[in-house]
Structure formats: structure tokens, C-alpha cells
Amino acid sequence: MIKNIIFATIIAITAPVCAQETTTIPTIGEMEGNFLVLNSQEYNGEKSLATIKPFNIVPTDNSSISVSGFYMNGCIDFNAEYNENTGSISIPSGIPVFDMETYMVYLYPWDSEAGEEILRPIEYKYIGNNTWECNTDLMLVAVQGEEKQTVTFSNGSRIVRCNSQSNNTSYVGSTGNQDEYIESRPSYVAINENTIDIYNILQADQYGYGVHLSGTINKDVNEVMFRYTLTGHANDGTYRMLTGCEYDAETNMPTGMSYPETSNVGMIHATIDMEKGEIAFNPMAIWAAEYDTSTGNISVNENLLYEFVKTVNVNYDINNSDVSAIEMPNIADANKEVKQINYYAIDGSKLKTPQYGSLVIKMTIYNDESRKTEKVIFKGYE
Structure with missing residues (x-):
């Protein structure tokens, strides 16, 4: 069955990612572990969250760190300078990030007006609360001989330290012929009053980019309703849509979107224990979907399933998840x-x-x- 839904999260406006107020600059010894880079891109003069990529940092000496997985899975590790006095992370301009054998991909700070590389380093400034920010445009430059091609990496970027772990069990395939995937990844939970955002809750694609879910907490009953979201799309107009789902226990297959024939169709239900920092999700599914430019609706094809996400459990640090917005609405x-x-x-x-x-x-x-x-x-x- 194909169902139309009004999709309200295609443009994912950058949510607050600032953990509980702390201005203490991490020492280089504390700069070890899992992080996320949240890249924004510009849309009609406004910036919105475009990609989420988990990566790892390991200190190498008193002033430098090794960065792994910053661009995509299989990309080149590189070293960056870390200043313990200011907390800034400095990445050399033109750092190689991917070797495609026939060509190389480099990361540059970019002068968008002049359309050219900036030779000074990429600077992520520490803004407190285990968050770093770079307001310079960043560009991926692919070089093959004398030829160059450019792709926008970000029009503004933030780095946050992961404060949670997401675990899921998923199934791919048809009835009686399913492959099971048990997966785990670092993630980031941000709670602002009754609003909750989870970054990198699932892996979106083979390149290692993550999925973002945003929802509303009902603290009276310890439940959350998350909005459905896109996990990717192809050039032919086909999208991948993550929704809540109903499923048949005997066949272990989704039977359709959650809450059918209601205003909550496709919404994702979860329970939350805010004292323990635990979130347990109801089953979800990733369906094929198409966007109608004339109506602004997304049509979800419940007959074409990409993945059945049977369980997702998130464990987060309750001391580093309550947030206050960095960019509050202008009253x-x-x-x-x-x-x-x-x-x-x-x-x-x-x-x-x-x-x-x-x-x-x-x-x-x-x-x-x-x-x-x-x-x-x-x-x-x-």
C-alpha cells in the first residue's frame, strides 16, 4: 500500500547540541574518544543540518591529535593541532582525506565569494560544553592530474563529544530469508525541556553517515514520540523513510506504518527512563518513498521495504544530556x-x-x- 504523509522534518534545522553548562577546556589527555561532526549546508540563505559523521580522536603528543573517520568510512587519518589554552582544533588546509587510487580528495577552508581555497588552517573553536564550532565554509576538492572538482563539505560545522551508545537489531530480506544485523555505535543525546534529539542513532548508509531523530517527551508517562525522518535518497527521486511500524511476530516482517488512519501515522514511539538514561524504541522500518513537488507530500510505499529495525536501545549519560540552546529563537x-x-x-x-x-x-x-x-x-x- 502507498500512503501519503505530510513530512515535517526534511529540512532538519540544527538543534541545540550544547550539553550542561561547563566552560572548562578539556586537556589534551581528555581529547580521546568518540565524537560527531555535524555539518550544515545553506538553503535559501538559511543553514540546516545536512550530515552527521562519527569519528575518533586519539592524542599523539602534547599538542596534536590523530583524527580517524572524519570524512567517511575508509577515509585517510590525519593529525590536527590542539591548543589546551583555548581548546581550539586546527586542521591543516588541504589535508588529504580520501585516496580513490585514480584521484585524491582534499579538505580546504573555502572562500565562497572568490570560489577558491583558503590556505590558512581549518579552525574549530571551543565554545564550551564539549562542543567546537567552525563557521568557515569547507570544501572537498578532488584532484586528478590537472582537473579539479569541488563538493561542499559544510557551510558551518560543529564537533560534539558523544555522550551515549545506540544498539539495534535489524533485519534485511524477505519472509523466511532475512539477514540479521546486530549493531552498536556512539551517539549524542540532547534534551531541552520536553524536546529530545538523538544524533547517529542509526547508520544511514555504507559511508558511515548517521541518522537524526527528534521527538517530544511526555514526562508524566515517561514516553517519547519521535517524528519519522529521511535516511537517504537517490537521484531518481526515491527516498528512504524511517517510520514506526507494526509487524507480524510469526513472519518477523513489518505489516505497515505505525498508528494507521490517525494523525500520528508513521510516528515512532519509545519509552524513556530519565533517571537511568535509558531509551527503548518500538519497532521501526525503512521504506521506499517518493516526494511530490506539486503537493509537498511524501508517498511511502509499504510494499517496498529496505530494512526492519526491530529493536533500538539508547543508553546516555544523564549528566551530559540536558541542554540549553546555543541559538534560541529571537523573541x-x-x-x-x-x-x-x-x-x-x-x-x-x-x-x-x-x-x-x-x-x-x-x-x-x-x-x-x-x-x-x-x-x-x-x-x-x-
Whole structure:
């Protein structure tokens, strides 16, 4: 069966990733372990979370660290400088990150206006709470002989220290012919009042990039409802959609999305123990899906299954998961005079007449030229 759902998380606005307030700069000896790099990319002048990649750091001497897995699985390890006085991480400009045998891929800080490499190092500045930030554009430059090709790595990037572990049991295949996968990975849990975000809860692809889930906690009953999310897409318009699901215990196969025929269709249910730092998820499935540019809807094909995620359990550090936003909404917007409002489809195309009830990106431009972008269901012009 093919079902249409209003998808509200395709543009994943960067969530707060700042753990409990601590400004103490880690010593180089403490710079060992699992981290995530959260890369944003620009969308109509606004930045949103694009990729999540787990990587590892090991100190090598009193002022340098070894970085493994920063770009993708199988990429080249490299050394970076670490300053214990400021907490900054300095990566050499043009560092090689991947050897494709016939060509090399290098990582550069990038001057987007001039369209050229910057030769000074890539600087991730420590902003407290085991979080580092780089506001410079970063570009991957592939070099083969005299030819160069560029691909954006990030339009702003953060590094966070992992504070949790995600474990899952998944199945791939048809009834009676399933392969079982028992997996584990470092992850990052951020809780801000009743909002919870989990970064790298699952692996999205063979390159090692991660999946992000965002949800709302009901503390009265210790339950969470997470929104469904995309885990990847192909150039032919086919997406991979992670949703909650119902399943047949005898066949060990999903039978459809969770909460069918309700407003919560596809939502992902979990229980949470905030005293122990434990989250247990109900079964999930990754389906094939297609995006309709004319309506803004995602059509999930429940007859085409990629993966059955039967169990997911997350254990997180309760002392390093409660967060406060680094970038809080500007409450002064309410007093600003609106200059114009534009609407865009999720693929970035500007809409002259959005369809009623469809998901759109609403961009409000104020007289002072500041902008606010938000995801809304179009209910008519204001």
C-alpha cells in the first residue's frame, strides 16, 4: 500500500547540541574518544543540518591529535593541532582525506565569494560544553592530474563529544530469508525541556553517515514520540523513510506504518527512563518513498521495504544530556515589521501559489533585512 504523509522534518534545522553548562577546556589527555561532526549546508540563505559523521580522536603528543573517520568510512587519518589554552582544533588546509587510487580528495577552508581555497588552517573553536564550532565554509576538492572538482563539505560545522551508545537489531530480506544485523555505535543525546534529539542513532548508509531523530517527551508517562525522518535518497527521486511500524511476530516482517488512519501515522514511539538514561524504541522500518513537488507530500510505499529495525536501545549519560540552546529563537521578531513573506517547496523551488495543506518552507523577511525560516503547513496567505 502507498500512503501519503505530510513530512515535517526534511529540512532538519540544527538543534541545540550544547550539553550542561561547563566552560572548562578539556586537556589534551581528555581529547580521546568518540565524537560527531555535524555539518550544515545553506538553503535559501538559511543553514540546516545536512550530515552527521562519527569519528575518533586519539592524542599523539602534547599538542596534536590523530583524527580517524572524519570524512567517511575508509577515509585517510590525519593529525590536527590542539591548543589546551583555548581548546581550539586546527586542521591543516588541504589535508588529504580520501585516496580513490585514480584521484585524491582534499579538505580546504573555502572562500565562497572568490570560489577558491583558503590556505590558512581549518579552525574549530571551543565554545564550551564539549562542543567546537567552525563557521568557515569547507570544501572537498578532488584532484586528478590537472582537473579539479569541488563538493561542499559544510557551510558551518560543529564537533560534539558523544555522550551515549545506540544498539539495534535489524533485519534485511524477505519472509523466511532475512539477514540479521546486530549493531552498536556512539551517539549524542540532547534534551531541552520536553524536546529530545538523538544524533547517529542509526547508520544511514555504507559511508558511515548517521541518522537524526527528534521527538517530544511526555514526562508524566515517561514516553517519547519521535517524528519519522529521511535516511537517504537517490537521484531518481526515491527516498528512504524511517517510520514506526507494526509487524507480524510469526513472519518477523513489518505489516505497515505505525498508528494507521490517525494523525500520528508513521510516528515512532519509545519509552524513556530519565533517571537511568535509558531509551527503548518500538519497532521501526525503512521504506521506499517518493516526494511530490506539486503537493509537498511524501508517498511511502509499504510494499517496498529496505530494512526492519526491530529493536533500538539508547543508553546516555544523564549528566551530559540536558541542554540549553546555543541559538534560541529571537523573541524580538514579534516587534519587527514584516517586509515580505516567500514560500518554497522542500526541494528549494519558489512557490507562487502553495497548495493548501502542503508542507512548505516559509521565509519571513523583515524591514531590517533579517530573516526567519520555518516549516509550516500552508493554511492560506496571511
